[in-house]
Amino acid sequence: MLDQRIIQAYKQAPWRVQLQWIGALLLVLVVGMLISGVYLYLSAEATAAGTHIRELELEREDLQIRIADLSTQLAFLRSAAFMQGRAETLGYKNASQRDIVYIPVPGYTGRQVVFLAPPPGNDPRDASIIKPSYKESLWEWLYQGTFDLIESRGLKP
């Protein structure tokens, strides 16, 4: 009888137990929602970045086509026949042997053949233009972050 009284005296009221359960459930729910929220946010960010990269890649392709086209258009405008026509329109005529005066210029070796690109040599090249942070998962980010933190503190992982 006494035992029962003692137990009853120290026993939580049923409503308090229920509240504790509800609280615990709500805590789990809130933590779950927070994690989901973070995951959703990062996924959305990654998706937006991915879409943007795709757009930029398409833009790059368009620009490459445009650059090639503009180079060719420029070449059309500088073609031998076109330039000859323009020069004649402006009143110029082709130089003959009699029109040319030769002056010795010490050290001048004459016109050199064009160099459109550097000669072969050792030059560092970027393997990829997308930063690794755009490709890593949340887990990889956490793992790498923890690893970097430990390393920066001089601790053994």
Next chain:
Amino acid sequence: MNSTNSRLRFVGVIFIIIGLAIIFQIVRVQNSPQAKEMISFLEKNYNQEIRVIKPERGNIYDRWGNLLAGNTEVYEVGIAPPQVINSDTIAQDLSSILGLDFTQIKKIARSYVEEGNQQYMVVADFVSADKVHLLENKLAEYEKAAKPKKGAAPSLNGVHWVAHLRRSYPENALAANILGFYNFYDRVDGRGILGLEEQYNNLLAGTATRVVLPMNPTAIQEIPSVPPGSSLILTIDRGIQAAVERIAQKAQEDNGAESVTILVMDPETGEMLAMATTPAFNPNEYQKYGEVFPQGSHYNRAISQLYEPGSVFKVLTMAAALDSGAVTPETTFVDTGAIEVGGLWIYNWDRGAWGPQDMTGCMQHSLNVCLAWTATEMGPTTFYTYIQNFGLGKYTGIDLAGEQVYPLSLPGDQNWYPINLGTNAFGQGVAATPVQMITAIAAVANDGRMMAPHIVKAYIQDGHQYDISPRLIRQVIKPETARAMTEMLANSLENEASVALVEGYRVSGKTGTAEIPGPRGYESSVTNASFVGWGPSDDPKFIVYIWLEKPTSSPWGSVVAAPVFSEVVSELTVLMKLPPDSIRQQMAQP
């Protein structure tokens, strides 16, 4: 109360069983073989895109960086029938701007509504950027326009245009015989045809790369940067090429020739500075190839048309005779107008007897009898050894597709007769291409060193420029022989006051007139007129080879080809900035 509880428990159990059954079914369906197959199918078809990235075809530049072959932007225009809102607008605009058939376009635009066609259909390709800009303007106009109260609003919805590159030749017909062409209208199997486009097709085309791109934007994968095809930098000088082509065209018209070929080479390196042949051809309109080059005609006569060169060949015979010691420039030959070789008689071009002549006189008057005699003095073994060393009967190896060669008949061959020694000595009974002839004779202009003729000076690959070094084929004759020969040919031009001479510059050269062999022997009515010359004689910087095929104004090389040489050299000295000899010699003095 108990009864209520038990009922509730029963209902609860039923719901739990149903719930579990649903979960079980979900797991079972998702893991069934059919589901796996479907997932795999969807992943393959919708979750990733397989793209074959064709690199941009490499450019071709002249030696100064002027673009000779590049790429231009064109568009493919298509219709996606399910996206079409207003088929009338599409038919109207595509027919007016692109010149397509109104009825046909309308039928395609309405094909989803009428037949359920969902397939994207290409309606035009290689549409210029200007026309696509007009379509873009229309699109912008319709987007801004107010919606009509009745009927569908004007719209180009469902019409798509995608840019791609098309091979383009900004200089049009200039150097077309060197460049060849790319059959760009074949977007699948397009390839370089003839000339450099064929010779360097693999290098220019680059390597197509196949990539699998995930459609899921979170699974980012970088599209690999496919390097463009290699670009070529030629030895050709655009200015010289343009001038030489203009002169060739004029020479053909003035002389009523079937064709004219002019080659300009740097004898020291073997670099071709210009290579002009007629007729002109615009590779931007390569579909007209058949009209310009009827069956049997040659795209680039300089490398692919064999002909009997005639008296220009005498340069090689005399060089061999001098080098072997069979004769010296002062050796006297008494020309009686005929010589018997191998039981047959050989006569001079005028059937005349020219009396005592030194070797310069023999070359100056182009005496067949004298040259046949020098060949017999050398003997067949020595003569043909030299001729073979000069590269006759062998490919020069010039880096252009389509080079032809005619085998040289040698003693012991079935088709060689003793008379050949006499006739071959003055360029009859041997066939060569102009590039073979200029390569061989360039050795005489370059102290006896025969350089490999080439068109490509450097190439650009993966962002680096790689130079191609000149290649020595062999030392054919001694330097002193080459200089003596150059002197003899300069004197012979001066002695006869040739129309090939150029004021202010000493040049060496030789004319050539060759009858053309036909089914009934040699026809004297039609000839091949040639001229080969180089200069300045004391330090040759250029060698020029001229060939007029079947000229009608005069059959003689000295009349039709020699003035063309003079005209070419007059332009060359300006374009190459070569000072007249007197100024150059003054400048060379300390």
